[in-house]
Each structure stands twice: as C-alpha cells, then as structure tokens.
Amino acid sequence: MEVAKGYSLSQFCDKIIDIFMNEKPKTKEWRKFLVFREEWKKYRESFYSHCQRRADWESDPIMKEKLISLRRKVKKIDDEMEIHSELLKELQDSPTDINAIVANRRKEFTDEFFKFLTLISETHDSLEDRDAVARLAARCLAAVSAYDRTLENVETLDSAQAKFDNILNSPSLDVACEKIASLAKAKELDSSLILLINSAWASAKESTTMKNEFLKVTPCNNPSFAWVGN
CATH class of the missing domain: 1.10.287 (Helix Hairpins)
Incomplete structure (x- = not known):
C-alpha cells in the first residue's frame, strides 16, 4: 500500500475512501488492505484526518454521514487488527511460551484472530512461510483447547466443592x-x-x-x- 507516483497524500486518501465506499464496500475486503500493518501505519492517521475533513466540508448530509461512518468502521477494524498483530508478534517472539500466552491473553484468541492469521498467511508468497503461519495457528488452537478444558474442570470442581461444603455445613x-x-x-x-x-x-x-x-x-x-x- 504505497502512494502512487504523481499522487498527493490527499489524492491517495481519496482513492482509499473511494475503494472502501464503492469498489470494495464489504468490511472483509477492507481487512485485506489493513492486514499490511507496517504500510497502513504510514498513512492511517492521514486517512482518518482526511475522512474527518471531507465530512466537515461536505454539504450533502447523506455523504457526510457516509464519511463519518466509514471513518468509524475502519478505525474499529484497524484497532482490532492492531491487537491481533501485537498478539501475533508476541507468539512469534516467544514460540515456546504459547501455553503461557494463551493463559494470559485467552480472550484475544477469537475467531477474528484466527481469520487474521489466515489473511497473514495469504500475504506470503513462500509456501514455507505460509506453512509456518499454519503451524503456529494449529499450535494456538491446541493450546486454547487445552486451556479451556482445564478451566472447565476447575469450574466443575469448584461447583462440586461448594455443594459439598454446603452439605457439611x-x-x-x-x-x-x-x-x-x-x-x-x-x-x-x-x-x-x-x-x-x-x-x-x-x-x-x-x-x-x-x-x-x-x-x-x-x-x-x-x-x-x-x-x-x-
């Protein structure tokens, strides 16, 4: 996601707005752009500012609302993907600590996170790199499943202990x-x-x-x- 030669930053932002509004209006398509985190980070603040400026200048109330809504929706997805990206980095930096990371950040291992991993995999040209992401996803799923089973057992035991204590008392x-x-x-x-x-x-x-x-x-x-x- 680079500013094309001959385009100003404002023109580039207008182009992204047009793509998100008209060419690819579905949010799942937006994610395919936003998954390129390092590139997107170069322009995202300019994009949000430009959306707001266009909304402020817009005289058509319908278009004004569309611009405000677009900014809000893109920002929401952007924030979610940033969390996914940070989690992925931690997993990649500490591949032997996956169980501990799952225990500490279980709520972040959502369906959307695993969809994010799929998008990341699709950005790689190398089969080896794609396979590495797939293996990481499989290890995460196994760790999440093991953690959830352990938690269920603990909750079951806690419930049983409470009933037993009630009987004894x-x-x-x-x-x-x-x-x-x-x-x-x-x-x-x-x-x-x-x-x-x-x-x-x-x-x-x-x-x-x-x-x-x-x-x-x-x-x-x-x-x-x-x-x-x-």
Whole structure:
C-alpha cells in the first residue's frame, strides 16, 4: 500500500475512501488492505484526518454521514487488527511460551484472530512461510483447547466443592440428608461431587472419631445412595 507516483497524500486518501465506499464496500475486503500493518501505519492517521475533513466540508448530509461512518468502521477494524498483530508478534517472539500466552491473553484468541492469521498467511508468497503461519495457528488452537478444558474442570470442581461444603455445613444430619436427596432428585450429583463424597467416606473410615457420624450421613436411609461407601 504505497502512494502512487504523481499522487498527493490527499489524492491517495481519496482513492482509499473511494475503494472502501464503492469498489470494495464489504468490511472483509477492507481487512485485506489493513492486514499490511507496517504500510497502513504510514498513512492511517492521514486517512482518518482526511475522512474527518471531507465530512466537515461536505454539504450533502447523506455523504457526510457516509464519511463519518466509514471513518468509524475502519478505525474499529484497524484497532482490532492492531491487537491481533501485537498478539501475533508476541507468539512469534516467544514460540515456546504459547501455553503461557494463551493463559494470559485467552480472550484475544477469537475467531477474528484466527481469520487474521489466515489473511497473514495469504500475504506470503513462500509456501514455507505460509506453512509456518499454519503451524503456529494449529499450535494456538491446541493450546486454547487445552486451556479451556482445564478451566472447565476447575469450574466443575469448584461447583462440586461448594455443594459439598454446603452439605457439611448443615445444622443437623437430617438437613444434610435432605440436601443430598435434593441434589439426587435434581440430578446434580455429578462425578466430581461423588468423588468428594467418596474421598470423605474413605477418610472417615480411617478415623475412629468420625466413622460413626459419617456412616450416619452418607446412606441417609435413602436407596439412592447405596453406592456410597461400596
């Protein structure tokens, strides 16, 4: 994206405005221009200023609104792509730290980021360079998937622990049994909660002090809990 010979900067900006408004009005086409970050950075402030000046001078209210809207939309996409570009640079600078980067910046690994990587890949003429971007994208997807699975497991365990703590904090054995029965009826006795109950059962069996009390709580005279302690 260079200013053509014989064009002033204002004429160049007018040409970009015409392209974005008329020749390629879809935002996905704009991204193909803005993906050339280093080139775009040379002209973007001039482009935004020129859009604003033209809007200020424009007497036609419809065209004025189009120019204002174009500036706003391009700026929004530009800002998004700048974040994508910064994230890509961090990944390329620290290829062995992808898992840590995902953990720190998970919200930025969006569908739009991976579309950005596809655009970056398409700018390369070399198959080797394209393959490098594809491999990086695949590693990022794997790291994101692993991170999300870990987070889901943690959230599941936290939920189970909260339910278990609620049972243990019951004012009486009858109330504890009612809570367990209610969870069973609502089908909320998930595997994580069962694991906690079984772990507590195992620990209680080894404790002379706790064994009798825990034996009273776990079966709760309810056939739904016949598995507890088996």
